[in-house]
Amino acid sequence: MASVNRFIQFNNETIDTKMLHQMELLAGALADAPYLKLTTRKLVELRPSESAMSISVFWRHRTKRIERNGYLSDIYLMAAGYWRDFSFGAWRRFKQVDTALPSLREQLLLCAEEFRLSEKIKAARPGTAAAFDTREAVYTDYHEDQFQQNLKKGFTSDLLINAAYLSLRGVEVNAGERFNALSFIWTELFDARTTMDSVKxxxxxxxxxxFLLESDALHTYYTFGEAADKAPPFHYHEGIDAEESEEPEEIETIEEWFQAWHRETEKSEAPAMEFELERGDSQLAEGGREEEGTADVQQTAKGDSSGEHLEDSDAEDRQMASKPKKAEGRFGSANDQVVYHESRLLAERDHRLEIEAWRNKQAPYVRALLKELKKRMTQRQEGVRSNLNAGRLSKKLMPLVIEERPKPFYRKTAPSKELDAVFCLLIDGSASMIDKLDETKQAVLLFHDVLRGLDVPHEIVLFYEDAYEASDAEQPNYFQWMHKFEDRGRDHAQEIASLDAHEDNRDGFAIRWMNSRLKRRTEKHRFLLVFSDGEPSAYNYAENGVVDTANAVSEAKKQGIEVLHLFLSGDSITEEQAAFYRMMYGNKSVSADSLEQFVEQTLRLLKRSLHLVIQAG
Incomplete structure (x- = not known):
């Protein structure tokens, strides 16, 4: 796990995940394409194979107003401009022409198209003018500065791109007698109506x-994204007769290009599944529809802590451990290549002495909390609210005679005997947890003992990614249960004392995985606690891991699941770290500033959550 507090400050980049999520929704709405994803790259890019558009990091480290308007202008340009008004066919033909200066030629066309599309969007949507005005002001200053630098260094092709941009914004620059004459041709772009007009x-x-330049542009000011000739993949599966190939449908817009990729991606698994269903392949359960309908549903069963179902569950756990599952788009686009394994965490040795010492130390806190909570539950059950406008009619009817506005009704509070709540605890199993294991085990044991004492169903799961086996094609992740819902009151202190640190952590994936289990529960109050000691860190999961985690938390809240985060640190937390975790978890992130505070903060989280449950009835 990478630390938030990196030693090189300029590498310590964070991104406003809430704003990025809003931008993603805006892009999907403008393009009428809910599947669109948004990423950040050096320049704006179109990436249909990922169903993604990229906004530029050029806008970072500026004022909030400029940063927001800059990102908005990127979105408007791509989702309301390029999406339907840029000729993909004309671009593909343009790219097929051989030239000695390909970079300069491509960037001049993209510069021309940005100008044409920006003007068209502002005319059609006047509300976008403020964002484009900001974009124009910032980029004008930028190109003026770049023009002077390129002039001094003799980068003539680069200088020409700067001059081209400035000319369209009414800024006159002296690029030399040979090039100034070209400005008359360039001004014809003011009358351009289509991509072909710009191409001409x-x-x-x-x-x-x-004939004037010997070298191509060295800097990149504009880029298109993925290659225009990069076609959607065709998936052929054994056993399906290949039909005669037809002429591919001509793609004329960016929208059609993205839709073709999206359509093929959605259908990529369909032929294989259909063939296996027709053939009756028993392997379907390992990666097909049966898999999605089995294990998770069975694990939500409620019942007594003794009985045959526990033995059945253990047998299923052993069988499940040998069946890795594929994420396949069910847990966020950043986790599509994840293959995950679910199993019980087994105690490898006897930890009774450690557990006894920990419980003796925690006993006063556990007893006090249980006593307080049970007292509150009893008061809630026995409480009577009187002087109400509706409810049961009181035997004391005198107020009907003597009061102008009598309230002769009362209502008894009658909550259920058991707390209508369920808790899940996700524990970061990354390598950086190794120096905090004892404190973490004690905090988890406290969590377990309190909820067992209140007979509240809960799950405790360690999660991690195998960094050594991860690749572009597959990222193995592991979930190890120390306690499951159907275990109810069983004591799993031995398993808790056996948890260990591993390699990486894919937090957004783990949260979504647990959400998929929690949302099937029938309890009124559902809580998910995450214990971690840093930011998400896994294969191809750097900056997008922060965004993915924030989105996972947001999705959980929409499903009525309360996500709480405890940041485990051996040092005092900095304001920067606190802001970073608030960005992912909102105001439900707390920190333990020292190893001794782990148990104390866990107790605080539990106490606050359970008080809310009791108060809500």
Whole structure:
């Protein structure tokens, strides 16, 4: 797990996940494509194979107003401009032409199209003008500065791109006598209505520039994203007769390009599944529909802590451990290549002496909390509210005679005997937890003992990713239960004392996995506690891991699941770290500033959560 407090400050980049999520929703709404995802890259890019658009990190480290308007202008340009008004066919034909200056030629066209599309969007949507005004002001200053630098260094092709941008914004610069004459051709872009109009202007410019310049542009100011000739994959599966190939449908817009990729991605597994169903392949249960309908549902059963179902569950756990499952789009796009394993965490040695010492130390806190909570529950059950406008009619009817507005009704509070709540605890199993294991085990044991004492169903799960086996094709993740819902009052202190540190942590995936189990529960109050000691860190899960985790927390809240986060640290937490975790978990993130505070903070979280449950009845 990477630490938030990196030693090189300029590497300590964070992103406003809430704003990025809002931008993603806006992009999907403008393009009428809910499947669109949003990422950040050096420049704006179109990435249909990922169903993603990328906004530029160019806007970072500026004022909040400029940063927000800059991101908005990126979204408007791609989702309301390029999406339907850029000719993909014309771009593909443009790219097929051989030239000695390919980078300059491509960037001039993208510069021309940005200008054309920006003006078109502002005319159609006046509300976007403020964002584009900010974009124009910042980029004008930027290109003026770049123009001077390129002029001094003799980077003539780069200088020409700067001059081209500035010319369209009414800023006159002296690029030399040979190039100033080209500005008359360039001004024809003010009358351009289509991508082909822009292509014609750029081609006329390049016919002259190719004889004047010897080297291509060195800097990249504009990029398109994925190659135009990168077609959606065709999935062929054995046993399905290949039909005669047909002429591929001509793609004319970016929207059609993205839809083609999205459609193929959605259907990628369908032929194989259909063939296996027709053939009756028993292996379907390992990665198909049966898998989704079995294990998780059975684990939500409620019952007495003794009985045959526990033995059945243990047998299923052993069988489950040998069946890895594929995420396949069910747990967020950042986790599509995850393969996960579920199993019980087994105690490898006897920890009775450690457990006894920990419980003796925690006993006063556990007894006090249980006594307080049970007292509150009893008061709640016996409480009577009188002087109400509706309810049961009181035997004391005198107020009907003597009061102008009598309230002769009362109502008894009658909560259920058991707390209508369920708790889950996810424990970060990354390598950086190794120096906090004893304190973490004690905090988890406290969590377990309090909820057992109140007969509240709960789960305790260790999660981690195998960093050594992770690759582009597959990222193995592991979930190890120390206690499951159906275990009810069984004591799993031995398993808790056996938890260990491993490699990486994919927090957003783990939260979604637990959410999928929690949302099937019938309890009124559902809580998910996450114990971790740093930011998400896994294969291809750097900056997008922060966004993915924040989105997972947001999704859980929409499903009525309360997510609480405890940051475990051996040192005092900095304001930067606190802000970082608030960004992912909102105001439900607390920290333990020292190893001694782990148990204390766990007690605080539990106490606050259970008081809310009792108060709500």
């Amino acid at each position: 202007v750029v081609n006329r410019i390049m016919d002259r520039v190719e």
